[in-house]
Amino acid sequence: MITVLQPGLASTIQDEGRAEYLAFGLPRAGVMDRYAAHMANLLCGNPVSAAVLEMTLMGGSFRFGQACRIALCGADMEPRLNGQPIGNWQALTVVAGDVLETGYARTGCRSYLAVGGGFAVPMVMGSRSTYTRANLGGVEGRILKAGDCLPQGEAPPVSGPPTRLPSRFIPAYPEQITLRVILGPQDDLFLPEGIAALFSGEYLVSDEADRMGYRLAGPEIRHRDKADIVSDALGIGAIQVPGSGQPIVMMADCGTTGGYAKIGAVIGADLWKLAQAKPQNTVRFVQYTDPAAVEALREEQNLYRAAAEMISTGGSPAPTDRVGVRRLNLRIDGQAYEIEMEEVTGNEDN
């Protein structure tokens, strides 16, 4: 059991969401940044489908009721355990009574707390994800509040030193991001200069950026004729462009259908970048192909596999950080080699 002392700004329990009822108008919900959430689960020895706690912009504080493994991944909310700074992207063991505090997201926007066994809130319609607009899932279908008690699933007892992910697994959250986009399904409803604007302009993340979607502001994306279509289905990552010519990127809680033309979709492997963007950050779009996007998905899966393997074999418990890692692909006598070079520094604070 974990007690919420301070809930933070908009903290909710999320897992991979529910796809089963999309045809009934029920949004998928689920974690906004699946990469950080997956890594947090892997660090705790959980399946990636386990429910985690998603904190947005401003984290909260939590008291643990039992010994367990925990991990924080994603935005750097300067976490402290019993007042002592701890690092992100590592698993550590807490004991009953320990208090975790997190603050404002110094880099990124969303931080994920995983605990061994996962957050065992009830399954609702096949998922533990909170969808606040229908008061569904999570804790009574709402954002967390002080005093909430979060049930925890069974997990084998784990102890030992902190396990930290090597830096090659740890993404940066810059204030300018580039998102790869596949055109369609309605790119033919846009003028060529409209498509050119999308791929050459810089767009600002507006204040209207939440779990439903990110409204962006920048060069106008002009339609050929009109912005309205006969309403059809859409998914996370879809870029809707209403009559204003300003794009809206659909996110986890987006409606299942919409009536604006969709110029393209952000590829799945890049959605976490937008989920970690704050208002006033900037976004650029580059055109990408379908096969390359599938390859990016495969690489993402490979990273999860590599991380899981590294963690299960004890990982890199050494308190070192890896700076300046460079990877080279070499081919010698027809044999492919992947070479990693790094400078090793000691004296890290974790």
Next chain:
Amino acid sequence: MEKLKYLSQGETGLVVEFGDAIDPAVNTRVHDLARRIASECKGLVEAVVPTYRSFLIFFDPLLISRHELTAKIDALASAAESAQASASAAKIVVIPTLYGGEAGPDLEFVAGHNQLSPDEVVQIHSSTPYRIYMIGFTPGFPYLGGMSEKIAAPRLKVPRTKIPAGSVGIAGAQTGLYPVESPGGWQLIGRTPLKVFNPASEQPFLYSAGDFLQFEPITAAEFEQIENDVARGVYQPKTFTDKEAAK
């Protein structure tokens, strides 16, 4: 038959488009093929979301490639066209509705607007089943087609901030039903005691896109009875097929 158009919605989304029109025949083809794909490609596709004139398939391209998926759909589509005659009967779900009064505060307006009596509006509204072209907007919100122009009415000038779940309304020549409490600008003519979206139920939704809804006038006493039965979990929703109706 028009050729299917395959479009992208990201690397995990395949849009299958049947044209550009809101048309009952097109919509029937959409739902027919969407159902076939959902059952034939279980495990390969994550979800199929049918709408007016297209559906969107969510799939894992690491499990099945876009090319393999479109080939499968082409095969299913040609099988579907040749089996057109034996298309399965459409399901009609009965929506018991208390018209007028507090349950339907705008019934009088809709009647006056069309120079009809409230009873005539009720009679016309409940005389025919309506096709659920698609579901969207909020969980369970049905986009219905086929309402008579005789009872059409403009949207409210100022939308209501809170419409009770189960409200039945009219907007232009469209009719619909609010499954969850939400804001909205439709003229409310009645309310059903049914819970069309019930997350706690094994079947959380009372109907699917592609089904039909038939509104059935009930009295205030019947409303209360059904509401009680629904709350106790003993209400059996009434459904029939168009083939049964024809008998």
